[in-house]
Structure formats: C-alpha cells, structure tokens
Amino acid sequence: MIPDRYETGSGGFVWENLMPDEVFSLTQFHVFAAFDMRMGEEWAGSEFINHYNRLYYVRAGEGVLKFKDKEIQLKPGHMYLIPAYQLVSHSCVGEIDFVWVHFQAQIDTGLDLFMLYGESTAIDCSALLGIEDFFLQLVSLCKSDSPRTTFARTRVLLSLLDPLMQEFERTNKGLHTFRHQSLLPALALINENVVNAPDVKDMAEAANFTPEHFSRKFKAAFNISPKRYILQKRIALAKQKLLLANVNVEQIAEQCGFCDIFYFSRVFKQEIGLSPSAFRKEYLIANK
Known part of the structure; x- marks a missing residue:
C-alpha cells in the first residue's frame, strides 16, 4: 500500500510523507559472502565476470584492478566497489591483506542497481570511522543464518555503501541519474x-x-x-x-x-x- 502524501493527526496536525522512490526505496539488498583473507601472488584473475557486486577493503599490500578503459590501484586503507558484470582482471604485488564482500542490489527482474548507477570506484577511508569494523562485522555475520543476522547483514552493508553513494552524488552523478x-x-x-x-x-x-x-x-x-x-x-x-x-x-x-x-x-x-x-x-x- 502506498501511503497518502498528506496525512492528519490529532489536534489537526498535518504532515507530508516522504513517498517511496521508484528505484532506491524498492532495491533489495542481499549479502552472499564475506571473508577476511591474506593472499599472495596467486591472487590473480584475468578478464572474468561476476553476476554480483564486490566490495574490497585493503588493510595491507598493494595490487591492481584492470578494466577495459582504466586501472585502479589497490592501496591500504581504501575501499573499492566493482559492479556486477564488469569485465575485470586483478593481481597483487607480494601479499595483500584484505576483506571482501559479495552482494546484490536488485531493482527489477534481476537487474542490479550498480549495473546502472555508479561505476567502479575507489574510496579513501582514512577519514571515515568504522569502515574496517563494518567489513569484519559482515565476516562474522556470514557465519550464521537467521532472520536477525540477515537483517544485520543488510544494515551493515548499507553503512558501507553510504560513503560510495555520497561519492556518486559529489561527482555530479545525481541519485536519479542512470548511465544507461x-x-x-x-x-x-x-x-x-x-x-x-x-x-x-x-x-x-x-x-x-x-x-x-x-x-x-x-x-x-x-x-x-x-x-x-x-x-x-x-x-x-x-x-x-x-x-x-x-x-x-x-x-x-x-x-x-x-x-x-x-x-x-x-x-x-x-x-x-x-x-x-x-x-x-x-x-x-x-x-x-
């Protein structure tokens, strides 16, 4: 049921409801997996595609993400978004210590929000509080499955996505601007x-x-x-x-x-x- 735009309460108080957004209010988020890992130079993949979105948080080490039209350097203290169905290669130099999350943000009949909005992005988390803790919470929450932990995983995922949404808005990709x-x-x-x-x-x-x-x-x-x-x-x-x-x-x-x-x-x-x-x-x- 869609609420009325204007409603009245006791004493004649009238307010305006925030109406559901046709995309963002209806997006279904789900965390598939989250792991805390340390990998060597065997962490190398060439031109592969995943049907889910990925988030990386690098604690130590360096590497690179290679896309068709750009490269993104992996550095400690940074978070990275790789949208679904992006052709990407990755590798590291020496060892890389990182936490990763796979998730979906489904908007309509299998379409994913980040296929259409935003792009592969790096965020410097040095001035952001709690990002690493959020990633580690997801790792812990993925060890069990219940309505409560499902709810908690979504809550923590949204906390991680918030600085990315701010970055998309800051770079003039308005919240209702789709690329395709x-x-x-x-x-x-x-x-x-x-x-x-x-x-x-x-x-x-x-x-x-x-x-x-x-x-x-x-x-x-x-x-x-x-x-x-x-x-x-x-x-x-x-x-x-x-x-x-x-x-x-x-x-x-x-x-x-x-x-x-x-x-x-x-x-x-x-x-x-x-x-x-x-x-x-x-x-x-x-x-x-």
Missing part, C-alpha cells in the same frame, strides 16, 4: 526471459536501436556483449540449480536454456573451471 537509460528496456527483456532469451534483433527493437548499434552500445556500457551477458545469467542460474535442486545435470541444462548437456558441460567448464558435476560435488564436500 536507453538500454533498460532491453535489460528488462533479457532478465524476464533468461531461459528463452530474446535474440539481438528483439533486444535492439526494445531499446529502439538497430541491431549493430545496440550491440556496440551494450558492450560499451557493460564491457560484455549481449550474448555473453545472457550466457552469464544462464550460468548463474545453473550454479544455483546445481547446488539447490535435486535434479540431474541434463535436466538442469534444459531448465537453463542450453540446447544439450554436452554444450552445457563444455560452456560451464570454460566459464567456471569445473564441469557441472565436479562443481556440484566440490560444493557438497566443502559444506558437509
């Missing part, structure tokens, strides 16, 4: 039909572009082609089903829009590094 408005209809179409995904022509029509212009604009916006984006969405869905659904791999391939189990297995291994069966087995062993 023209692509929203196509993104919604994809996310509503991941299994039976639309072709490029249908996506282009939804965004009112020619197919060629749409493909160029989509890749420029998200550092990923429309077809690769759809593939990543399907792989993410397959990972969930492999871990949660009590069905065989062939059924999961069909349920996730892959034409046959052989193609599914080959693509899954290319993207994840494990076959679907090995991925399922490793998770079950790790969580016994």
Whole structure:
C-alpha cells in the first residue's frame, strides 16, 4: 500500500510523507559472502565476470584492478566497489591483506542497481570511522543464518555503501541519474526471459536501436556483449540449480536454456573451471 502524501493527526496536525522512490526505496539488498583473507601472488584473475557486486577493503599490500578503459590501484586503507558484470582482471604485488564482500542490489527482474548507477570506484577511508569494523562485522555475520543476522547483514552493508553513494552524488552523478537509460528496456527483456532469451534483433527493437548499434552500445556500457551477458545469467542460474535442486545435470541444462548437456558441460567448464558435476560435488564436500 502506498501511503497518502498528506496525512492528519490529532489536534489537526498535518504532515507530508516522504513517498517511496521508484528505484532506491524498492532495491533489495542481499549479502552472499564475506571473508577476511591474506593472499599472495596467486591472487590473480584475468578478464572474468561476476553476476554480483564486490566490495574490497585493503588493510595491507598493494595490487591492481584492470578494466577495459582504466586501472585502479589497490592501496591500504581504501575501499573499492566493482559492479556486477564488469569485465575485470586483478593481481597483487607480494601479499595483500584484505576483506571482501559479495552482494546484490536488485531493482527489477534481476537487474542490479550498480549495473546502472555508479561505476567502479575507489574510496579513501582514512577519514571515515568504522569502515574496517563494518567489513569484519559482515565476516562474522556470514557465519550464521537467521532472520536477525540477515537483517544485520543488510544494515551493515548499507553503512558501507553510504560513503560510495555520497561519492556518486559529489561527482555530479545525481541519485536519479542512470548511465544507461536507453538500454533498460532491453535489460528488462533479457532478465524476464533468461531461459528463452530474446535474440539481438528483439533486444535492439526494445531499446529502439538497430541491431549493430545496440550491440556496440551494450558492450560499451557493460564491457560484455549481449550474448555473453545472457550466457552469464544462464550460468548463474545453473550454479544455483546445481547446488539447490535435486535434479540431474541434463535436466538442469534444459531448465537453463542450453540446447544439450554436452554444450552445457563444455560452456560451464570454460566459464567456471569445473564441469557441472565436479562443481556440484566440490560444493557438497566443502559444506558437509
């Protein structure tokens, strides 16, 4: 129920309610994982993509995040945001001591807020109180799962995101300024039909572009082609089903829009590094 804009109370007192924002008030936040780690030079990934957002806080050591159009140096005392579906490489020099969080900020049918708002960003936390403590609280809160800890994780996550939102506002990316408005209809179409995904022509029509212009604009916006984006969405869905659904791999391939189990297995291994069966087995062993 949407409240009335104006309401009256006892004694004739009249006030104006703050109405729900069509995006930010309705965003659903969820923390997937948080870990406190020290890694050596094996912490190196080349041009990979995740379907969730990432936050890093570096306590010691140095490294680099490489995107298509820029590099961000990892330094102690800084926090870093990597939005979902960003093609990124990372590495460190010597050892890096850092805390990381994976989360989503879902706004509509699978779309993520940080795909559309803000960008890969570094924040100097030297003048901010409690940032490291917030990260460590999330690490602790991820060790158990209950309604209370779910609520607490969201509360702490929002505290971490607050300086980032301030930075976006400070750099004139107003709170209601989205970078890719023209692509929203196509993104919604994809996310509503991941299994039976639309072709490029249908996506282009939804965004009112020619197919060629749409493909160029989509890749420029998200550092990923429309077809690769759809593939990543399907792989993410397959990972969930492999871990949660009590069905065989062939059924999961069909349920996730892959034409046959052989193609599914080959693509899954290319993207994840494990076959679907090995991925399922490793998770079950790790969580016994």
